[in-house]
Amino acid sequence: MTHDTRTSQHAPELRAAARHLHRRRFLTVTGAAVALAFSVNLPTAGVASAAELDAAKITENPFTLGIASGDPLPTSVLLWTRLAPTPYQPDGGLPAERVRVHWEVAYDEKFRRIARRGTAVAHPEFDHTVHVEVDHLGSDRVFYYRFRAGRWISETGRTRTAPAAGARNRELTFAGVSCQAYTDGYWTAYRHLADEDVDAVFHFGDYLYEYAVNAVGGYRNYTDRTVPDIFNHETMTLEDYRLRYALYKTDPDLIAVHAAHPFVVTWDDHEVEDNYADDIPQNDVPPEEFLLRRAAAYRAYWENQPLRRPQLPVGPDAQLYRRLHWGRLAQFDILDTRQYRSDQAYGDGLDLPGPDIDDPARTITGDEQERWLIDGWHASRALWNVVPQQVNFSQRKLDVAPVARLSMDAWDGYRASRRRILDGAKDAGVENLMVLTGDVHVAYAYDIKDDFDDPDSRTLGTEIVPTSISSGRDGAEHLPTWETYTRANPHMKFYDGRRGYGIIRLDREQARADFRVVPYVTTPGAPVLTAASFVTEVGNQGLRQV
Template sequence: MRQTDSRRRFLAQTGAWAGLTALNPCERVLGAPKFAANPFSLGVASGDSTADGVVLWTRLALDPVAGGGMAPEAVAVDYRVAADEKFGNVVRRGKATASPDLAHSVHVELTGLKPGSWYYYQFSAGGWESPVARTRTAPETAGRLRFAFASCQHYETGYYTAYQHMAEEDLDLVIHLGDYIYEGGISKDRPRRHNSAEIVSLNDYRNRYALYKTDELLQRVHQRFPWIVTWDDHEVDNDYANDHPEDGMDRGAFLERRAGAYQAYYEHMPLRRSSLPKGSNMQLYRRLRYGNLGEIFVLDTRQYRSKKPCGGGLGAICPESTAAGQSILGAAQRRWLLEGLEKSAGKWNLVANQVMMAWLDRKPGPEMGYSMDKWTGYAGELKAVMEYLAAKKVKNFVALTGDIHSNWAADLKVDFARPDSRTVGVEFVGTSISSSGDGEDGQDKEQSARAENPHIRFHNQQRGYVSCTAAKDRLQADYRVVPYVSKPGAPLRTRASFVVEDGRAGMEKA
C-alpha cells in the first residue's frame, strides 16, 4: 500500500483532517507524496503568452469526476521548462503548490523567457510525470500569426474530432470563445453520456470541467499550443446576464452559484493571478499583444451586461435595446475597449468576443427576428462602438465570435439598418466543436439569411473551427468543418475562406 493511501485511510477513519487543517492550513505542504494513480488525469495547458512569459497549468486529480480524489492538503508540484523537447537545455525549474482550496490546480506564471520561441514543459508530483507539452511566447516582431478559434464543446452532443484536426495544424495559439462546458443535466439519446443533474455547486462545476478535460483530443490541443480563453453563458447558466439567471433562482443563490462557477473556471484554465476570483466577481477581460502584428482584446460579455431587453426572445430592435445604460460590456469594460482600440499599436485588432455583433434577422419577410441575447439586444452600445471605429479611424477590426453553433461571416456596419452605410470591420463567427450534433451544410439557409441581411457573406451549419493567418498585408480566415460528430473519425474540409486586406474594411472571398 502506498504511503499516501494508508495515511489518507487512517486520517479518514480517525477524522483527524479537520484538526490538522485548523493548525495551519497554509504551511501543510506534502513535499514527497506517492500517488497510487496518475494525478495528471486532466492533462496540462498553457496560455496568455507575453513576449517574455506564459502561464503553465495543471490540476492534480486522482478521481477526476468525483471531486478529484485528493486528500485535503497542499501538494508540492515540480515543473521544468526547456528549449527542446528532450529537455537537454532546461531553462527553468521550480516548485508550485497545488492547494485544496483551488482543487489542487497549479498556475505557474513564467517570466524571463525569449520572445517568439517554442518551449517544452512538464510537471511531476507524487512519483508521476505529466505529458510533455509545448508552448510559445509572443514575439516582439513577427511576419505572421497563425491561430485557430473555437467555441461550444458540448460533451454529450458529440466527439471532439475537430480538435483532432486542429492539433495537426501549424498554429501559434488557440483562442476559445466560451461554452467550454455546459451546465445542463442528463439528456437522452446523446452520443456521449454523463451522470449528473444540472450543476449548481462549486463541486459540481469542478466535476463537469474534469469530465470535459478527460477528453484526449481536447488535452492534445492544450498540449500543442498556448490558449487564450474567455467564457460565455454555459460556464455558469444558459443565457444568464450578470446577476440575472435563466430561470427563477433568487439573486443571492444565483450569485453564490456564479461564484462557484467562476472559481471552477479559474481552477481549470491557464489564467494569471489577476483573474483569481473575488467572491462572485472575476476579472477576465484583458488585452494580449502579439508584437507589431496584433492586439487581442478578450471580452467578457456576460458578467457585466444589463438584463436582456424586450422579453429576451427574437424580435425587432426595440427601444429598450437602444436605451441609455443598456450595455453588454458594462461601463468600465467599454471604456477599456475603446481606449485600447484608439491606442492600439498592432496591425490587426482581434476581438475575442462571445455573441454575434452583426445584426441577424432570422425571420424571413417583413417580420423581424433579432436575438436579444446577442449584441442586437444592446443595439445602442453596438452602434456606439461601430461609430467609434469610424470616428477614430480604427483599422483592421476583426471580431472573432462563437455562441451560435454555426458559421457566419459578416461585414460590420456603422448602421446595420442602412446597407449603404460605412463598413468599419469584419466579423468571423465560428461554429461549435460539437454542440448541436452533426449539423448540415445549410446552403439554402445561407440564401435566405443573405436576403434578409445584406452584410452577411457566408453561412454554414456544420461543426468545426476557424483557422486564421494574420500577416502584414492581409488576414485570411479558413472555415474548417467536419461532416459529423456523432461518431469519431470524421475528415476535415475547408468549407470557405475569406481575406481582409490591410487598411480595407470588409472582406473578399479568398
C-alpha cells in the same frame, strides 16, 4: 400590443436600479456566506494552508486531466495542470493536503536544454490545480513544458511566447473555437486542431455546459463505458462545477489540443447558466442566490483554465476582460459580455425590435469595459485590432419581413451599445478591425457595416464566427434557415451549419480566414475539410472569398 407600449419608458432605469439594490442586498445579506465559501483560508504566498502530502505516496497517475498553457506574453507563459488520480471523485482522489509539483520549461522536446525549472504547490483550496507564471523567457519562441509529482511525469506540452513589445513581426496564425457541449458529440475537431500549425487558440466561451450528462454521454452514445451518475444533474455548487470540468477534461481530444497549443479563453453563459445577464438568472431564483452559484462557477472556471492571477475571482466577480499584444501586428481585446450586461430585452428570445434595444442606458459590456476597449483602441499601435468575444456582433435579421426578428441575447438586442463601440472604433482611427465570435453553433462571415441597413455604407471591419466544436450535433452545410438568412443579410458573406473551427492568419497585407469543418460529430473519426476561405485587405476592409 405593440412593442412601443409593452414596456414602460423608464423600465430600463428601474431594472438597473433593481440590480444595484439586489447587489447591495447580496453584499450585506449573503456576503458573509460568500466570504466563508470562497475567501477564508485561501492560500497566500508563504503561508502553509494545510499539511503537505509526500508526492511519493501518490499511487496512481495524477495527470488525468492533462496540461495546458495560456495567455502568452513576450517573456512569460502561464502553465496549468490539476492533480486528480481519480478525477470523478469530489476530491480527485487526494486528501486535503498540499502537494509539491515540479515543472520544467525547455527549448527542445527531449528536455536536454532547460530554459526554466521550479516547484509549485497544488493547494487543496484550489482543488489541487497549479497555475505557474513562468517569467524571464525569450520572446517569440516555442517552448516545451512538463510537470512531475512524485514518480509521475505529465505528458509534454508545447507553448510559446509572444513577440517583443514593438516588434514589427510579419505574421500570426491562430485558431478560433467555441461551444463544446459534451452530450452533443465527439470533439473530433480538437483532434484535427491539435495537428494544425497555429501560434495560439482563442476560445470564445461555452467551454462547459451546465446541463445533466446521462450514463451514455448523450449523443456520444457510449457502448463501452458508463458516465457516472454523479454527472446526471445540473451544475449548481462548487463541487458540481469542479466535477463537470473533470468530466470534460478527461476527453482525449481536449487533452491533445491543450497540450499542442497555448489557449486564450473567455467565458460565455453556459459556464454558469444559459443566457444569464449580470446577476439576473434564467430561472426565478433571487439574484443574491444566483450570485452564490455564479461565484462557484467563476471559481471553478479559474481553477480549470490556464489563467493568470489577476483573473482569480473574488466571490461572484472576476475581471476576465484583458488585453494581449502580438508585437506591432495585432492587439487582442478579449471581452466579457456576460458579467456586466443589462438584462435581455423582451424576454430573452428571438423577437421584433422595440425601443429597449436602442436605449443608451442599456449595455452589453458595462460602462467600465466599454471605456477600457475604446481607450485601448486610441492607444493601440497595432496594425490589426482583434476583439475575441462571445455573441453575434453584426446585425443578423432572422427573417425577410420589413421589420425582422432579432436575437435579444446578441448585440442586436443592445444596438445602442454596439453603436457606441463602432463610433469609438471610428473615432480612434481603427482601420483593420476584426471581431471573433462564438455562441451560435454555426459558421458566419460578416462585413461589419457602419449602417447595417444600408449595404452601400462603409465597411468598418469584419466578423468571423468559426462555428462550434460539438454543440448543435452533426449539423449540415445548408440548414433550413440558410436561404432566409443570406437573403435578409447582404453583409453576411458565409453561412455553414457544420461543426469545426476557424484558422485565421494575419500578416501585414491581409487577413485570411479558413473555415475548417467536420461532416459529423455523433460518431468519432470524422475527417476535416476547408468549407470556405476569405481574405480582407489591410486598409480596405471587406471579405472576399478565395
